[in-house]
Amino acid sequence: MAETPSSLAYILATPSDLIREGEALAISARGAEGQFVVGPSHAPFMTILSAGEIVISETGARFFYSVSGGFFEISEGRARILADSVQASEKVGENLQ
Amino acid sequence: MSGLKALRNRISSVRATRKITQAMRMVAASKLRRAQQEVEKARAYAKEIQTMTARLARDRESAPASSLASRLLDGVSDAPALLVVASGQRGLCGGFNSQIARLARARAMKLNEEGRDFSFLCVGRKAGDALRRDWESRIVEVISPGRSSSEIHKIADETAERVASHFHEGLCGSCDFFHSVFESVLTQKPVMRSLSPFTEAAGAEETSAAVYHYEPWTEELMASLVSRNLRAQIAIGLLENAAGEEGARMTAMDNATRNADDMISRLSIAYNRTRQAMITKELVEIISGAEAL
Numbered sequence: 001m002a003e004t005p006s007s008l009a010y011i012l013a014t015p016s017d018l019i020r021e022g023e024a025l026a027i028s029a030r031g032a033e034g035q036f037v038v039g040p041s042h043a044p045f046m047t048i049l050s051a052g053e054i055v056i057s058e059t060g061a062r063f064f065y066s067v068s069g070g071f072f073e074i075s076e077g078r079a080r081i082l083a084d085s086v087q088a089s090e091k092v093g094e095n096l097q
Numbered sequence: 098m099s100g101l102k103a104l105r106n107r108i109s110s111v112r113a114t115r116k117i118t119q120a121m122r123m124v125a126a127s128k129l130r131r132a133q134q135e136v137e138k139a140r141a142y143a144k145e146i147q148t149m150t151a152r153l154a155r156d157r158e159s160a161p162a163s164s165l166a167s168r169l170l171d172g173v174s175d176a177p178a179l180l181v182v183a184s185g186q187r188g189l190c191g192g193f194n195s196q197i198a199r200l201a202r203a204r205a206m207k208l209n210e211e212g213r214d215f216s217f218l219c220v221g222r223k224a225g226d227a228l229r230r231d232w233e234s235r236i237v238e239v240i241s242p243g244r245s246s247s248e249i250h251k252i253a254d255e256t257a258e259r260v261a262s263h264f265h266e267g268l269c270g271s272c273d274f275f276h277s278v279f280e281s282v283l284t285q286k287p288v289m290r291s292l293s294p295f296t297e298a299a300g301a302e303e304t305s306a307a308v309y310h311y312e313p314w315t316e317e318l319m320a321s322l323v324s325r326n327l328r329a330q331i332a333i334g335l336l337e338n339a340a341g342e343e344g345a346r347m348t349a350m351d352n353a354t355r356n357a358d359d360m361i362s363r364l365s366i367a368y369n370r371t372r373q374a375m376i377t378k379e380l381v382e383i384i385s386g387a388e389a390l
Contacts, residue, residue, distance in 0.1 A: 018138055
């Protein structure tokens with residue numbers, strides 16, 4: 001199968017640290033108006049993050065973080081997750097099969 | 098003999114000073130490394146939130162002009178200006194503190210000429226001391242800057258809160274932030290950044306024409322994004338300032354150590370010459386005494 005033409009560059013940062021950046025296939029998080037999932041070609045979108053879990057799916061691995069709140073933005077194949085504080089959840093690095 | 102003793106005392110006192118300056122240089126070097134790491138870690142967030150705020154500022158239309166966020170974004174012309182001046186809490190770092198104070202002073206003079214009222218909010222005692230000479234009554238508060246990065250973030254939050262409450266109470270209509278940027282150990286550049294009205298950082302001019310979807314409605318998002326951005330920009334400024342201060346201190350202490358070295362070698366030469374002169378004098382006395390017999 002042909003490779004997905006575009007993946008989603010993302011950055012996950014808190015005011016005091018850059019937690020993670022890379023290329024994701026999908027990112028799911030809880031916004032002000034509920035849970036959402038974004039992929040590489042999602043329309044431009046900005047929201048306040050609610051406290052909850054963020055799941056970043058990369059090729060071959062998924063990363064789980066719990067955030068206390070913050071902001072989320074996606075535009076032109078780039079996602080910005082700016083959290084107030086981030087805690088890596090237990091299931092970090094769980095392999096997709 | 099007394100001349101010799103005095104020289105010996107001076108040499109040992111300069112040696113003691115040299116030990117202190119050298120220790121301070123090493124402490125500054127290690128603090129500098131840590132401070133630089135903290136700046137790097139915080140930079141991503143500050144940069145991204147600035148871009149997001151810029152985008153939102155462009156897209157907003159529904160927000161009432163009187164809201165706090167709008168006032169912070171646009172500034173209120175003719176209202177007094179608030180000058181937030183970050184500096185060190187201690188001296189012994191060359192011209193670091195006075196350079197920042199000079200920049201703030203120049204801005205204050207300009208505002209004065211324009212007939213605008215202004216006040217200072219100092220983060221760090223040193224700039225406060227420098228500005229107090231001319232504008233004692235205009236300094237609203239001197240906040241002590243934190244030492245560790247978590248303290249600095251906390252102080253940044255506090256400072257941002259003060260700035261916001263000044264805006265809220267209508268005490269000021271624009272806000273400039275003065276701090277130093279670490280360029281290298283030898284150069285720390287004092288800069289002025291406008292926190293309000295909002296200006297985009299250079300290089301962030303990507304003008305995407307895409308229509309955004311905002312959740313929840315822009316006003317609420319804007320209020321919290323603008324206040325977060327204010328905190329993040331103050332935090333990055335204070336962190337850069339802390340790195341600059343340690344860099345400046347390192348250079349200053351390096352120079353001091355080198356000066357002490359010079360002084361020790363000059364004093365040692367003087368000491369040896371005096372000692373030699375005394376020996377020669379004694380020899381001459383002995384020889385002429387022997388000849389007289």
